[in-house]
Amino acid sequence: MSADGHRSRAARAVAHVGELLPSRADYRGLRRTWRGDLVAGVTVGIVALPLALGFGVSSGVSAEAGLVTAIVAGVLAAVFGGSHVQVSGPTGAMVVVLLPIVASQGVEAVAAVSVLAGVIVLAAGALRLGRAVSFIPWPVIEGFTLGIAVIIFLQQVPSLAAPGSSGAAGHSANAVVAAAQALAAADGSYLLWAAGAAAVVVLCMIGAQRIHPAIPGSLVGIVVVTALCAVVPNPLAAIGALPRTLPLPTLPDLSPAALPGLLGPAVTVAALAAIESLLSARVAASLDDTGPYDPDRELVGQGIASIGSGVFGGMPATGAIARTAVNVRSGGRSRLAAIVHAGVLLLIVLVVSGPVGMIPLAGLAGVLMLTAWRMVHRATVRSILRSTRADAAAFVLTALITVSFDLIVAVLIGIAFAGFFAIRSLSRTAGVQREPIPGEPAPGDEGIAIVRFDGPLIFAAADRVFDEVTAVRGVMVVILRMSKIELVDATGAHVLSDIVRALERRGITVLIKGIQPGHEDLFRTVGVLASLRHHRHLFDDLPAAVDHARSHVERSGRGTRGPTTPVSP
Known part of the structure; x- marks a missing residue:
């Protein structure tokens, strides 16, 4: 630490001590x-x-x-x-x-x-x-x-x-x-x-x-x-x-x-x-x-x-x-x-x-x-x-x-x-919802699933969220919408990485949309981002994620017949 840093730290310590001691302001009125x-x-x-x-x-x-x-x-x-x-x-x-x-x-x-x-x-x-x-x-x-x-x-x-x-x-x-x-x-x-x-x-x-x-x-x-x-x-x-x-x-x-x-x-x-x-x-x-x-x-x-x-x-x-x-x-x-x-x-x-x-x-x-x-x-x-x-x-x-x-x-x-009981009540507000693809339908959209996360993604809700997301069947691409997540802890982030890996093992390409800035460091540390097949599978807006998903379905040439092997990014 530099000399200026030491002086700044010492000044803050002195100021803190001063706040804890009596002063003339105590008797101002x-x-x-x-x-x-x-x-x-x-x-x-x-x-x-x-x-x-x-x-x-x-x-x-x-x-x-x-x-x-x-x-x-x-x-x-x-x-x-x-x-x-x-x-x-x-x-x-x-x-x-x-x-x-x-x-x-x-x-x-x-x-x-x-x-x-x-x-x-x-x-x-x-x-x-x-x-x-x-x-x-x-x-x-x-x-x-x-x-x-x-x-x-x-x-x-x-x-x-x-x-x-x-x-x-x-x-x-x-x-x-x-x-x-x-x-x-x-x-x-x-x-x-x-x-x-x-x-x-x-x-x-x-x-x-x-x-x-x-x-x-x-x-x-x-x-x-x-x-x-x-x-x-x-x-x-x-x-x-x-x-x-x-x-x-x-x-x-x-x-x-x-x-x-x-x-x-x-x-x-x-x-x-x-x-x-x-x-x-x-x-x-x-x-x-x-x-x-x-x-x-x-x-x-x-x-x-x-x-x-x-x-x-x-x-x-x-x-x-x-x-x-x-x-x-x-x-x-x-x-x-x-x-x-x-x-x-x-x-x-x-x-x-x-x-x-x-x-x-x-x-x-x-x-x-x-x-x-x-x-x-x-x-x-x-x-x-x-x-x-x-x-x-x-x-x-x-x-x-x-x-x-x-x-x-x-x-x-x-x-x-x-x-x-507070945590149990809070965990019940957490959930996942499958959403329709916005805009005009396109060929192969039936092979795409958009899953929106709601509420807190914490340890008490982690297993339930894992089961609900991995229960998705008959698709080739899953878009995980993260922008509605209010709170996330290490367990929630770890389960999210497990969800990505579980879907990828089944040949389903996972795209993540809308990671909040406050959650990005935790997701990177726990391994959520590393679990994605490619760094390009991370998006800031939904239309871009949907376009990317449609390109996967189009290149696969299989429509709704379901995925068999992973496709390229």
């Missing part, structure tokens, strides 16, 4: 939006408090870890992320992934997994993999969301069944099994108290929403149930004492001995963090005129956020769809809103950590149960189930596998399932 951003930030911070606490407890780590994640990751993702309105922190989907990690490797492994996953997500952004989420079909996304909602709901059952329990109590078992076991072994008296506390929170959340959407129902419910528990003697377990400051940053154990056991969970966490964050950013961009988002930079920002969270002893972070939606609907239009949200949570830690520690775990369970219920949009479910059979099946399958086995496996199987 701040003078116009700062009032709305402040209001939205405070609103989201109030809404996020019970969720951060609940997800921290439910993950099997701690309420403190949930708060730390919301604060540290919330700031870092806001500054470095690719969306102006994304709000990041602990989420229900991440809780589902963290439980088995806590079960198998202990709480201390979560911070290390967070750092490793952050590095992976950051690298994915630097490698421009942000658009990959667009390959996930909508039914798979909704099935994934439904499965997560079911798991989050069921994980709260242990918190209601016995004192001091949480979703982590059943982390070594399937969520359905763990919930059933918790109920079977439940302390009846405690279950009534806990269910009552959760019901108070749920009623407050529903009532506040009906009075005015801007009222933070979850916070109102938590305040009410905590106040009731303070004045009424009860057996309910509370969060417990919380630190009054953020923990000091500490690099978790990433020694060579620990890495092999952490890499697998880190890859899973990274995949989930990337998927959920990009989906959340895409949804946010569609809610209002919030400006575009950069998916690659969003991955970089979320990676940095998870790294920072792990260093401070927190959990892996992702973009939170619910909190992001609250931010947009509350008037947030710049990154300042997400930064203020983290500042509100930090202020709560510094000022009112004592009262926060008195919140009953059953109250947090109520918040998460209703949150899980609201994650599922009944109209969306009905729409998917009433759509195509393939999409409905992909939706149901993804949801079932998410609940029964593993989130990432569910997404991969859902994509594969949807992809299979």
